[in-house]
Amino acid sequence: MILTARAGECAETSNWSPEAIEAATFYRVGKVLEEALMASSSFTPTQWTRLKSAYASADKAILNRIFAPMIDAEIGGGAAGDASDADQLYLGRLMLRTGLPLTEANSEFVGAWMAARMTQEHFAGKFTKF
Numbered sequence: 001m002i003l004t005a006r007a008g009e010c011a012e013t014s015n016w017s018p019e020a021i022e023a024a025t026f027y028r029v030g031k032v033l034e035e036a037l038m039a040s041s042s043f044t045p046t047q048w049t050r051l052k053s054a055y056a057s058a059d060k061a062i063l064n065r066i067f068a069p070m071i072d073a074e075i076g077g078g079a080a081g082d083a084s085d086a087d088q089l090y091l092g093r094l095m096l097r098t099g100l101p102l103t104e105a106n107s108e109f110v111g112a113w114m115a116a117r118m119t120q121e122h123f124a125g126k127f128t129k130f
Contacts, residue, residue: 020130023123026075030119037113047100051110054097055117062090067118 006028011021043051066087073080083091091111100106 017130020127023127023130027120027123027127030116030123034113034116034120037109037116041109043100047098050097050099051113054094055114057097058094059090060121062087063114063118064122066091067115068122070115071119071122 008021010016010024016024038048041048066083070080072078095102095107095110098110100110
């Protein structure tokens with residue numbers, strides 16, 4: 001509610017559409033989630049650097065193809081379906097590039113962090129269309 005209220009204030013000042021307000025709100029949700037994940041992580045600064053480097057070098061079109069349906073389903077309450085075998089392999093190779101220990105916990109954490117980052121990118125892209 002706080003994020004929506006803040007987006008509403010910006011909307012009044014900048015004459016945003018309801019769709020732009022929604023995009024701005026969910027962008028900020030992704031940012032807050034990313035910050036919370038980073039604050040709760042036991043990764044070292046070096047591990048974070050490698051993770052961010054792997055993410056920065058990732059093919060964003062592939063990540064968008066994987067994460068956008070999940071993000072839209074989460075927001076809209078629908079089902080996203082499963083990632084293809086090729087997409088799962090891509091994510092596995094991306095995880096290997098992080099240099100993090102390959103544990104289920106690390107994989108789930110990295111997936112959540114990437115989803116938070118992709119939420120920001122996804123809604124930033126939507127916002128620019130309004």
